[in-house]
Amino acid sequence: MDFAWRILYRFYRLSSWMGYAGKRRFTRAGWMVLLAVGLTALMGPDTENSVAYQGFTLLLFLLAVAIASSWSFRARFSATRELSRFGTVGSPLIYKVLIRNLTSKRQSGLTLLDDLADPRPSFQEWRAMKIAEEKRVRSFRFSQRQRAKPFRLANLKEGVVSSMLPGEEVMVRLEMTPLRRGILRFAGATVACSDPLGLYRSTTRIALPQSALILPKRYPLPPVPLPGALKYQEGGVALASNVGQSEEFVALRDYHHGDPLRHIHWRSWAKVGKPVVKELEDEPRYSLKNRSWTCYLSENNPIALLPVADSRTQTGCWRFWQR
Numbered sequence: 116m117d118f119a120w121r122i123l124y125r126f127y128r129l130s131s132w133m134g135y136a137g138k139r140r141f142t143r144a145g146w147m148v149l150l151a152v153g154l155t156a157l158m159g160p161d162t163e164n165s166v167a168y169q170g171f172t173l174l175l176f177l178l179a180v181a182i183a184s185s186w187s188f189r190a191r192f193s194a195t196r197e198l199s200r201f202g203t204v205g206s207p208l209i210y211k212v213l214i215r216n217l218t219s220k221r222q223s224g225l226t227l228l229d230d231l232a233d234p235r236p237s238f239q240e241w242r243a244m245k246i247a248e249e250k251r252v253r254s255f256r257f258s259q260r261q262r263a264k265p266f267r268l269a270n271l272k273e274g275v276v277s278s279m280l281p282g283e284e285v286m287v288r289l290e291m292t293p294l295r296r297g298i299l300r301f302a303g304a305t306v307a308c309s310d311p312l313g314l315y316r317s318t319t320r321i322a323l324p325q326s327a328l329i330l331p332k333r334y335p336l337p338p339v340p341l342p343g344a345l346k347y348q349e350g351g352v353a354l355a356s357n358v359g360q361s362e363e364f365v366a367l368r369d370y371h372h373g374d375p376l377r378h379i380h381w382r383s384w385a386k387v388g389k390p391v392v393k394e395l396e397d398e399p400r401y402s403l404k405n406r407s408w409t410c411y412l413s414e415n416n417p418i419a420l421l422p423v424a425d426s427r428t429q430t431g432c433w434r435f436w437q438r
Contacts, residue, residue: 124238131235139228139307145181145314148174181310185317188308191217194321196229196301202293204332212287212304216279225276226307227287230320232300234266269293276306293329301325365394 141149155171162168197211212229216222236244244265274287293299303323307316367383370390383391 120242121238124241127241128235139305139318140316142309142313142316144312145178148178148314152178177312178314181312181314184310184312185308185315188317188319190220190222190306190308190319192306192319192321193217194304194323196304196323196325198301198325198327200327202299202327202329204293204296204329206333207290207292208327209288209290212274212289213284214276214279214287214304214306215284216281219281221278221280222276222308223278224308225279226309226316227274227276227289228305228307228318229271229289229291229301230303230305230323231268231271232302234268236266268295268299296329296331299327299329301327363395367391368394 137146152171152174155167155174158165159168159171193215195213197213199208199210202208212227214227235241270292272290274289276287277285279285301324304321306319306321308318309316367380368391370379370392374392378392378395380391380393
């Protein structure tokens, strides 16, 4: 039984490596050509009723030329990664990579890919995960939903490198989205150059180890209405939600649950040894509106708060204040 598990594990590592290398080597056009080669290979044996074998020969020749031309890419680079120490699961993390051209030729048409440490588990971890999935309680559904690529640590995006002269250093902006919390380790960076046909990419790897701490996912919370908050009326004066929370000081009283902390009288607290708050009183203000004019009357100085308006509005405001 252990022998069968090991064969499956080898197949898992081989298939994961082929998928990883294929995504980095072949471009989108290359994947389309590769798929067309497979389809024409299936229809090619019937040479009497189909001409797919001719397309198979042409596409296979183009793919071979693209792979052969990529061997001529011989370039050397150095890189420095400016990475934040912390990240969050599900939140995009943007960082910079500085690349220097160490060759005597101008380099263009390059793409930068970051390399993470190999996230594939050991044989014991992989087998334990498979056994745990088999022991999981199944529902009555015909198709069970499984986690796709449970060992993937982050989603990385490629970065386009601008043209570099000999000895020139350029900055590339990269983005990744962490998928798991913990320590995320980088092994290096890869500079890829596409062939003239745009089907296959040759790569040059740069050793650049680094790590970052990924924090758990954050969930947004709705706004929490806290007691004791003040509202504002039209005149700009705080409109108290409870009695005794305005701008006019009246007296001191004992602290009650729910009183704002900014109303605590700290000197009195220090004297009596218990919380004491300031009791405030609202300032009476009256408003009278006439079309686009508004006049505010105060018991202390009614004339100073009366705006300039027509005679009818001033007379109405004065009579309203006399009441």
